[in-house]
Amino acid sequence: MNKEEELMYNFRDLFNKIAYLNKFEMEEALKGLTSTEVHCIEAIEENLDPNVRKLAEMLYMTRGAISKLTKRLMKKELIESYRKEDNKKEIYFKLTAAGQKIYHTHEQLHAKFQKRDEKVFEEMDDTQYQLMMDFINQYRNHLDQEINKQNRTVN
Incomplete structure (x- = not known):
């Protein structure tokens, strides 16, 4: 697995675990x-x-x-x-x-x-936080450029 595949796998796994933990209470309340x-x-x-x-x-x-x-x-x-x-x-x-x-x-x-x-976020230091935000913003900007390149609009 290359680093992109590993990172994307782990993002999906993280998101799925959050969704799983939240799902039952959300469904019950809503x-x-x-x-x-x-x-x-x-x-x-x-x-x-x-x-x-x-x-x-x-x-x-x-x-x-x-x-x-x-x-x-x-x-x-x-x-x-x-x-x-x-x-x-x-x-x-x-x-x-x-x-x-x-x-x-x-x-x-x-x-x-x-x-x-x-607790997880309290344990994160400023350097870790900044590195993660830099990556997220870089990836977000890349995706925005790709959307613009494809001239995709939401209609």
Whole structure:
């Protein structure tokens, strides 16, 4: 196994272990919702005037998929749409009270999981942290360039 394969294998293994440890509690607390629905709720809450285009860009999904997703969330009465006085054409989304409850539950679970894992990060020194962040940013920039080269846009 070369270093790229080994590193990618270990990233996937790490991500899968985190997902496994979080899965049961997340599923219990957020019954009836998919991970994608919860992340859409999170994106709506954390962004100013989210619309289909913004959500597609943030969640790396097509606009068609976001339209279906937001319709499903509206049917579950977790989000509602609105329009601005100065722009009657564009449709935006906001959370309902039930959507806010889901958002806060999700945030509380993340805080709990972060607390569970904080020991690892407390033991990390500044040099280790900086090396990891440098690598992550270098890889992220590379992927952004590849996406731009392919002229891929999320529609």
